[in-house]
Amino acid sequence: MLAAGTKRRGRYLAFNKDIAQDAAARFPSTVQCRTAHATAFAALGHRYADRLNSPRQPAWKTGQFLGILHFGIAAVLGTDVTRITATGSPVGTSQYMAPEQVQGGRVTPHSDLYALGCILHELCCGRPLFDGDGEYQLMRQHVEAAPVPLRLLRDDVPEALEELVLHLLRKRPERRPADAQEVYERLLPFLPPPGRVPAPDEVGPAGTPDPTGIYRQPYAPRPRTSAQPSRTAPTYAEPPTPPAGAARLREDIKAARAQANGLLKDERFAQAAEVLSSIVEPAALALGSDNREVLDLRMERAAVRFLGGDYPRALPEFDALASAFSRTAGPTSDKARSCRAQAAHCRAELGQVMVALKEFEAVLRQVRAVDSDASDEAIDLRRAIGFLELSEGRLVEARRMLEPLHDDMCVVYGPDDEDTVEIAEALARIHLTLDDTHREAPEA
Numbered sequence: 001m002l003a004a005g006t007k008r009r010g011r012y013l014a015f016n017k018d019i020a021q022d023a024a025a026r027f028p029s030t031v032q033c034r035t036a037h038a039t040a041f042a043a044l045g046h047r048y049a050d051r052l053n054s055p056r057q058p059a060w061k062t063g064q065f066l067g068i069l070h071f072g073i074a075a076v077l078g079t080d081v082t083r084i085t086a087t088g089s090p091v092g093t094s095q096y097m098a099p100e101q102v103q104g105g106r107v108t109p110h111s112d113l114y115a116l117g118c119i120l121h122e123l124c125c126g127r128p129l130f131d132g133d134g135e136y137q138l139m140r141q142h143v144e145a146a147p148v149p150l151r152l153l154r155d156d157v158p159e160a161l162e163e164l165v166l167h168l169l170r171k172r173p174e175r176r177p178a179d180a181q182e183v184y185e186r187l188l189p190f191l192p193p194p195g196r197v198p199a200p201d202e203v204g205p206a207g208t209p210d211p212t213g214i215y216r217q218p219y220a221p222r223p224r225t226s227a228q229p230s231r232t233a234p235t236y237a238e239p240p241t242p243p244a245g246a247a248r249l250r251e252d253i254k255a256a257r258a259q260a261n262g263l264l265k266d267e268r269f270a271q272a273a274e275v276l277s278s279i280v281e282p283a284a285l286a287l288g289s290d291n292r293e294v295l296d297l298r299m300e301r302a303a304v305r306f307l308g309g310d311y312p313r314a315l316p317e318f319d320a321l322a323s324a325f326s327r328t329a330g331p332t333s334d335k336a337r338s339c340r341a342q343a344a345h346c347r348a349e350l351g352q353v354m355v356a357l358k359e360f361e362a363v364l365r366q367v368r369a370v371d372s373d374a375s376d377e378a379i380d381l382r383r384a385i386g387f388l389e390l391s392e393g394r395l396v397e398a399r400r401m402l403e404p405l406h407d408d409m410c411v412v413y414g415p416d417d418e419d420t421v422e423i424a425e426a427l428a429r430i431h432l433t434l435d436d437t438h439r440e441a442p443e444a
Contacts (some may be wrong), residue, residue: 029429110173117168125153178319216367269308318343
């Protein structure tokens with residue numbers, strides 16, 4: 001209130017960047033909202049520009065030079081060879097180490113997906129992904145060498161499985177699958193469904209456990225060890241499929257949606273998401289994970305979580321849905337674009353502003369290719385990009401996006417429309433701040 005009642009310029013020091021961004025949206029443009037770190041860096045950072053911008057070398061090179069390197073968790077790679085965690089010795093999980101981990105970068109769940117790709121490659125062809133002469137050579141291969149496609153080593157590997165493994169083994173983490181859910185959905189077609197009888201060539205040697213048993217008989221107990229194993233495949237009675245099953249499922253889905261909508265009216269978002277979750281799993285089991293009805297239910301659940309502020313759980317759901325809709329309806333389909341845009345909104349709410357900006361811009365390019373730049377979808381995306389730029393203090397970029405948007409909205413909705421007025425007010429604040437900056441520049 002005090003800041004709004006005076007034209008004097010001021011400064012608000014925030015505890016962290018998220019608070020600073022929130023304050024910038026609330027305070028007038030005459031108040032600069034920054035963290036103490038950003039303020040100090042703006043004043044003194046130029047003194048250390050040479051040091052901050054100097055080239056850096058990967059951590060594994062430094063470790064090689066010093067003879068000191070820590071390789072993480074102990075792993076047993078074979079029945080006769082044990083790799084243990086050690087400092088000062090090149091042993092560990094380097095056979096499955098992601099490039100960013102080798103280079104001393106940030107380890108994320110995408111690093112685990114890379115390790116899974118290494119394991120799948122080895123399971124499918126019987127040989128490790130890379131076989132360098134030593135540990136350091138092996139780590140260099142993870143960073144620099146391209147993996148050999150599986151079908152060049154085994155021509156009976158399904159093409160879709162080869163594509164998944166190569167996707168998991170991409171060098172840059174952001175280019176790998178979005179999460180484990182996406183990997184699971186892409187592996188699901190290669191797993192035997194529950195109740196299916198094993199083919200003769202799928203039965204292993206007598207007495208050995210069936211690795212596919214958990215999929216064929218998910219609720220069966222372990223076999224008795226005292227009993228003599230049978231060399232013949234057991235027979236299973238096909239479960240009856242009553243005609244009323246599909247109708248009953250439709251009624252259950254309809255009832256779950258009605259209950260969730262009732263909870264939404266009371267703003268009980270967590271309970272509404274739980275109700276939808278209770279029907280998603282049985283629907284996916286009966287209809288398939290890529291069924292349109294199942295995907296729509298998951299999309300509704302993700303939207304409910306977003307409305308309830310549960311962005312950490314909504315984000316991976318939207319990412320997985322964007323991939324699923326891209327497979328089933330095409331990457332430029334309405335629902336694929338919508339899920340990518342919603343994922344970007346989640347990232348913006350979680351503070352991943354620059355990643356969200358790139359996603360919004362990618363979706364906007366797709367929309368412009370199939371629709372007008374003044375369509376409702378394009379206008380929403382342009383508005384989101386402009387205000388994100390503004391929240392990051394990128395005033396010139398924000399003005400570049402919002403000025404033509406304001407012109408289009410005046411034509412489409414009229415100058416008195418609530419959203420149009422909001423854009424006009426934002427532009428006024430931008431112009432005022434930029435003008436003040438230009439006037440103060442000669443004094444500095």
